[in-house]
Amino acid sequence: MPISGFPEWLPAQRIIEQRVIDRIRSTFELYGFAPLETRSVEPLETLLSKGETSKEVYLLHRLQAEADAKDDDQLGLHFDLTVPFARFVVENAGKLQFPFRRYQIQKVWRGERPQEGRYREFLQADIDVVNRDSLPFHYDTEMPLVIGDALGGLPIPRARILVNNRKVCEGFYRGLGLTDTDQVLRTVDKLDKIGPEKVAALLVETAGATDAQAAACLELAAISAEDGSFVDAVRKLGVSDPLLDEGLDELVRVVETAREHAPGLVAADLKIARGLDYYTGTVYETQLRGYERFGSVCSGGRYDNLASSGKERFPGVGISIGVSRMLGVLFGKQALTVSRSVPTCVLVALPHEDQRAACDRIAGALRRRGIPTEVAPAAAKFGKQIQYADRRGIPYVWFPGEPDTVKDIRSGEQVDADVTAWQPPDADLHPSVSGEPQ
Amino acid sequence: MPISGFPEWLPAQRIIEQRVIDRIRSTFELYGFAPLETRSVEPLETLLSKGETSKEVYLLHRLQAEADAKDDDQLGLHFDLTVPFARFVVENAGKLQFPFRRYQIQKVWRGERPQEGRYREFLQADIDVVNRDSLPFHYDTEMPLVIGDALGGLPIPRARILVNNRKVCEGFYRGLGLTDTDQVLRTVDKLDKIGPEKVAALLVETAGATDAQAAACLELAAISAEDGSFVDAVRKLGVSDPLLDEGLDELVRVVETAREHAPGLVAADLKIARGLDYYTGTVYETQLRGYERFGSVCSGGRYDNLASSGKERFPGVGISIGVSRMLGVLFGKQALTVSRSVPTCVLVALPHEDQRAACDRIAGALRRRGIPTEVAPAAAKFGKQIQYADRRGIPYVWFPGEPDTVKDIRSGEQVDADVTAWQPPDADLHPSVSGEPQ
Numbered sequence: 001m002p003i004s005g006f007p008e009w010l011p012a013q014r015i016i017e018q019r020v021i022d023r024i025r026s027t028f029e030l031y032g033f034a035p036l037e038t039r040s041v042e043p044l045e046t047l048l049s050k051g052e053t054s055k056e057v058y059l060l061h062r063l064q065a066e067a068d069a070k071d072d073d074q075l076g077l078h079f080d081l082t083v084p085f086a087r088f089v090v091e092n093a094g095k096l097q098f099p100f101r102r103y104q105i106q107k108v109w110r111g112e113r114p115q116e117g118r119y120r121e122f123l124q125a126d127i128d129v130v131n132r133d134s135l136p137f138h139y140d141t142e143m144p145l146v147i148g149d150a151l152g153g154l155p156i157p158r159a160r161i162l163v164n165n166r167k168v169c170e171g172f173y174r175g176l177g178l179t180d181t182d183q184v185l186r187t188v189d190k191l192d193k194i195g196p197e198k199v200a201a202l203l204v205e206t207a208g209a210t211d212a213q214a215a216a217c218l219e220l221a222a223i224s225a226e227d228g229s230f231v232d233a234v235r236k237l238g239v240s241d242p243l244l245d246e247g248l249d250e251l252v253r254v255v256e257t258a259r260e261h262a263p264g265l266v267a268a269d270l271k272i273a274r275g276l277d278y279y280t281g282t283v284y285e286t287q288l289r290g291y292e293r294f295g296s297v298c299s300g301g302r303y304d305n306l307a308s309s310g311k312e313r314f315p316g317v318g319i320s321i322g323v324s325r326m327l328g329v330l331f332g333k334q335a336l337t338v339s340r341s342v343p344t345c346v347l348v349a350l351p352h353e354d355q356r357a358a359c360d361r362i363a364g365a366l367r368r369r370g371i372p373t374e375v376a377p378a379a380a381k382f383g384k385q386i387q388y389a390d391r392r393g394i395p396y397v398w399f400p401g402e403p404d405t406v407k408d409i410r411s412g413e414q415v416d417a418d419v420t421a422w423q424p425p426d427a428d429l430h431p432s433v434s435g436e437p438q
Numbered sequence: 439m440p441i442s443g444f445p446e447w448l449p450a451q452r453i454i455e456q457r458v459i460d461r462i463r464s465t466f467e468l469y470g471f472a473p474l475e476t477r478s479v480e481p482l483e484t485l486l487s488k489g490e491t492s493k494e495v496y497l498l499h500r501l502q503a504e505a506d507a508k509d510d511d512q513l514g515l516h517f518d519l520t521v522p523f524a525r526f527v528v529e530n531a532g533k534l535q536f537p538f539r540r541y542q543i544q545k546v547w548r549g550e551r552p553q554e555g556r557y558r559e560f561l562q563a564d565i566d567v568v569n570r571d572s573l574p575f576h577y578d579t580e581m582p583l584v585i586g587d588a589l590g591g592l593p594i595p596r597a598r599i600l601v602n603n604r605k606v607c608e609g610f611y612r613g614l615g616l617t618d619t620d621q622v623l624r625t626v627d628k629l630d631k632i633g634p635e636k637v638a639a640l641l642v643e644t645a646g647a648t649d650a651q652a653a654a655c656l657e658l659a660a661i662s663a664e665d666g667s668f669v670d671a672v673r674k675l676g677v678s679d680p681l682l683d684e685g686l687d688e689l690v691r692v693v694e695t696a697r698e699h700a701p702g703l704v705a706a707d708l709k710i711a712r713g714l715d716y717y718t719g720t721v722y723e724t725q726l727r728g729y730e731r732f733g734s735v736c737s738g739g740r741y742d743n744l745a746s747s748g749k750e751r752f753p754g755v756g757i758s759i760g761v762s763r764m765l766g767v768l769f770g771k772q773a774l775t776v777s778r779s780v781p782t783c784v785l786v787a788l789p790h791e792d793q794r795a796a797c798d799r800i801a802g803a804l805r806r807r808g809i810p811t812e813v814a815p816a817a818a819k820f821g822k823q824i825q826y827a828d829r830r831g832i833p834y835v836w837f838p839g840e841p842d843t844v845k846d847i848r849s850g851e852q853v854d855a856d857v858t859a860w861q862p863p864d865a866d867l868h869p870s871v872s873g874e875p876q
Contacts, residue, residue, distance in 0.1 A: 001529065003513065006477035008526065010533055011540065014473045030805040032782035032812035035452045039444035039559055040545065044501075056501075062549035063482075063495040063514065075441065076501065088446065091439065095448055097779070097829050099815050102449065107478065107545075111500035121477055136816060138794060149805075260795060261802065341535070344470035356576060357698060364699065367468040367587075374470035377537050378574060391535050 005120030007328060012341040017123075017327055019338075019433045020154055021105060024125045024321060027150035028103035031142075033127050036102040038084040040109075044074040046087055056110040058120075077109040081126045082278075082300075082318060086307035089130050089314050098314075099131040099139070105323075119324055126300075128318030130307060135315040137250060140282040140302055141257035143319045147286065147298055148258075148265040150321070155435030156330060157288040159298070162224075162269035163254050164283050166301075167247025168234070169273065172220050175241030176213050182277070183207040188221050189273035221271035227259055228252045230268045247281070254282060280304040284319050288326070291333075297326040335436045340393025343372045343431065345424055346406070347389040348398045350376040359400060365419040366398075371429065373398075395428050443558030445766060450779040455561075455765055457776075457871045458592055459543060462563045462759060465588035466541035469580075471565050474540040476522040478547075482512040484525055494548040496558075515547040519564045520716075520738075520756060524745035527568050527752050536752075537569040537577070543761075557762055564738075566756030568745060573753040575688060578720040578740055579695035581757045585724065585736055586696075586703040588759070593873030594768060595726040597736070600662075600707035601692050602721050604739075605685030607711065610658050610672070613679030614651050620715070621645040626659050627711035659709035665697055666690045668706045685719070692720060718742040722757050726764070729771075735764040773874045778831025781810045781869065783862055784844070785827040786836045788814040797838060803857040804836075809867065811836075833866050 002008070009017060029035075047057050057076040078084045081104045089100065105125040112118065127146055129139045144161045151159045169188070173181040184207045191199050196218050203214040216237055223233045231248050251268055258266035274283045279301035286298035300319030307314035330336045346366055348359045359375045366373040374394075376385045382399075386409055389397050398417070399405045406422060407414040440446070447455060467473075485495050495514040516522045519542045527538065543563040550556065565584060567577045582599045589597045607626070611619040622645045629637050634656050641652040654675055661671045669686050689706055696704035712721045717739035724736035738757030745752035768774045784804055786797045797813045804811040812832075814823045820837075824847055827835050836855070837843045844860060845852040 001481075003477065003479065003481070006479060008477055009475070010530065011472040011474055014475060017475075018473055029781035030808070030810050032780055032810055034449040034780045035456055036449055037447070037452060037455075039441065039446055040547075041441065041444060041559070043439075043441075058498045059501055060496045060515075060549075061499060063497055064549065077498070092448065097826075101780070101812070109478075111498075111502065121479070131815075257795075261798060342470055342472045342539070343467035357695075360699060370468070372468050372470055374539070377569075388535075 005118070007119055007121070007324060009327075009331070010341075012338050013327070013331055015338050015341070015343075015431050016336050016433050017323070019431075020323060020327065021123075021125065023153050024150045024323070025103070025105060027146065027153065028125075028127055030149075031101075031127075031146050033101045033103040033146075036085070036088070036104050037106055038078070038081070038088050038104065040077055040107070041075040042078050042084055042087065044076050047076045047079065047083065056112045058109050058111045079110050080108055081106055081124055081320065082128065082303070082306065085126070085128055085318075086130075086303075086314070086316070089307050089316075090309040090312070093132075093309070093312065093314070099129050099135065101127070101129045103127045119328070122322065122324035125321040125323050126318055128316050130314045130316035132312065132314060135304075135317065137253065138257075140250065140317050141254050143282075143300065143317060144254065144258050144266050144284060145261055147284075147319055147321065148262045151286075151298070155336065155433055156326070157290050157335075157435075159265070160287050160289060161258075161266045161298070162272050162285045162287065163251065163266055164268065164270055164272035165247040165251040165254075165281055166273075166279055166283060167243050167281055168251060168270065169220070169247075171241040171244025171247050172234070172237075172239050173217065175239040175244055176216055178207060178209055178213055178217075180207050184209070184217060185273050186275075188217055188271065189275060191218075191221055191271050224267055224269040224271075226255070226264070226267045228256055230255075230270065234270070250281060274299060274301055278303045278306045282317065288329075291329055294329045297322050297329070333436075337434050339432045339434075340395070341431075342374075342392045342394060344374045344389075344392065344394045345371050345429055346373045346396045346398050347385065347394050348373060348375045348400070349382055349385045350379045351400060353379045355379075355400065362398060362400060362404070362419050366422075369420075369423075371424065393431075396424060443556070445557055445559070445762060447765075447769075448779075450776050451765070451769055453776050453779070453781070453869050454769075454774050454871050455761070457869075458761060458765065459561075459563065461591050462588045462761070463541070463543060465584065465591065466563075466565055468587075469539075469565075469584050471539045471541040471584075474523070474526070474542045475544055476516070476519070476526050476542065478515055478545070479513040480516050480522055480525065482514045485514045485517065485521065494550045496547050496549045517548050518546055519544060519562055519758065520566065520741070520744065523564070523566055523756075524568075524741075524752070524754070527745050527754075528747040528750070531570075531747070531750065531752070537567050537573065539565070539567045541565045557766070560760065560762035563759040563761050564756055566754050568752045568754035570750065570752060573742075573755065575691065576695075578688065578755050579692050581720075581738065581755060582692065582696050582704050582722060583699055585722075585757055585759065586700045589724075589736070593774065593871060594764070595728050595773070595873075597703070598725050598727060599696075599704045599736070600710050600723045600725065601689065601704055602706065602708055602710035603685040603689040603692075603719055604711075604717055604721060605681050605719055606672070606689060606708065607658070607685075609679040609682030609685055610675075610677050611655065613677040613682055614654055616645060616647055616651055616655075618645050622647070622655060623711050624713075626655055626709065627713060629656075629659055629709050662705055662707040662709075664693070664702070664705045666694055668693075668708065672708070688719060712737060712739055716741045716744045720755065726767075729767055732767045735760050735767070768873075771874075775872050777870045777872075778833070779869075780812075780830045780832060782812045782830065782832045783809050783867055784811045784834045784836050785823065785832050786811060786813045786838070787820055787823045788817045789838060791817045793817075793838065800836060800838060800842070800857050804860075807858075807861075809862065831869075834862060 203209040281302035283301035285296035406417040719740035721739035723734035844855040
């Protein structure tokens, strides 16, 4: 039976997912990110020491340990790829070259109650750059460009990356005279869920804000722009603070760099906060156009204090594509389709079971030339063998003979063919993935 | 800290692992196997109902559930990919086309105490074919050919696939007059670990064998051959049984088909048993030449009764490459190396920080032509920027200028270059993986 929160795709959907992963991975590699995988488990204390997700962790128990007096040290499945990466960097710092650019495409698990579009097991695709001591800011400007490039090559709705900077918010709140800036941030983060009136009331109730301070926080959160004009809008609110200035400078650099290299991709949106509390500067969220209500499909930010060991500190910036979440939404809307449910391009028909070895040789010759090929399962009537191909979307059936012939079963066209020379059109060689007409 | 049994590769090793996975996957697809992933968890009862691995299961508990009165239904991490696949087939039979050929490359987990070469978390790459009601035997002959093709394209020692058939063993034991054939099989399976004397003693002690019967079982287990000659060797032992005949016919077909299509790849070896008890016919194990003592890196077999639902039955045959196990052994012997630890082919040098946008445009132009490119992290002295490339094995450094130039930092050769035309040699475009000289 299906288990709630643990999605499984059918083969056609898995072909689409792999195509998406391939595009993401090849883009990450074009930008020089090195591949990494970390183990699926971390000690519970590593998981609990970061962020607000402690309640979502799955712990492991060995079945045979149930009867034992003493269990292993408590291990839990990782809930993201950033915390394990930070642990890996500290643990292997002597073997890595810094700045260290890595990507990581792996499953993560969260024990929370499943809701629409929320999974307990899902695939994430992360890039991060970390450095010893300090990390140049230009890496914060690079992250959205890589994501725009990766997602831009896919047949999915266009991505819009919304960027903010914690320093802008914290500096602004401090400049307003609010002291519990974390509480303000957490409250403003609920804007989309509970609306401005309730946020204002909560700010007064839980963060010690006056009505005027709460209103100013909401005015800040309402600001967004695709260029540096948001700075003037913030200035007009009349708040000043050195951290606010620093944050605004950084945020302008992200927005303006994106405007130069990828117009229309990035917007400053000052209500973006990100729940996890390890971010210290830039934060990113990403919407697919037309799918805004499904929330962010790609998020991340700058974390200056996540990875540290004694005197060493490894600040980083990263961003994570929620692959399962994104595909779940698009599959739910039938917004991605594939031309066939198998990799096979050619089915070799089997005239008689005693010709299987000869048919296997034909298949071998086609495979050596990179053409995915199967031999028919049994020497049934040719009509039934063609049906085998048709039901899977296999476009060509090869008939051994003198000479061999190959039939495009979509058009019915059948031509003489030589295993050493025949080549399908490029578009037919592999399954092709299409999006809905935008 | 490292956690015993949960291996983590450094980026250079991960590049090798990905290259291995890419080769395996592309081979599986050339043979028309469709991709599939199943969730990582199964209900405990599904895991416990198959095979002898119940003691090795990791159960999941939600951290927040500790305080609750009632936990979720018990879920465990899968210990192989065959049991989840069988469950998936039964559950989705109405949506799949049969015979169903799928591959699956995923992590699996076993809670056992780690030993050398045994992991608690490891990657497997499986192919299986299942059908409704009955599955033609020729699929049993196909499995070793696919594996030979997949592994044969890698710079690793040559694979040797050892094949046996449960029907040969069971029929022989029965023909000898032994009734507890499962117990005989389990005992003979310990041959490599405890040696023939102890196996003979155990057969007498636990399986009701006479000394002569025990000796005959050992004689059978000693038979191996790269062609059909093993049949005569078995016949000389003077045992006859219809199941033995059926098994010998099947085993001959596997060995002779491999002899025709891939000479030297496959041998019949009548001591191969496989511990898991769901196999019903053909069984496979695989050794790498020179690494025989490390055991099997690729195993599987025919299972006629694993997947069933009421009146429906889905017999299958499959084989699984132990990717982590194989790489762990080869990494341990420094038998696989890679030319660099990053995907990057070109580092664009940065003459001054205010030229970053121009350098990003150069990098963008090279990436659009498929050349993995990074821009230097900072406008340090060129010597330091070249060192950045050298430490990672990046072969080329690009210097913006009029005209631009590109330097092969291995040879020192520097030439004029145009971002729209310059192309590295194919061998330099991606990291290249090498094996030890065989």
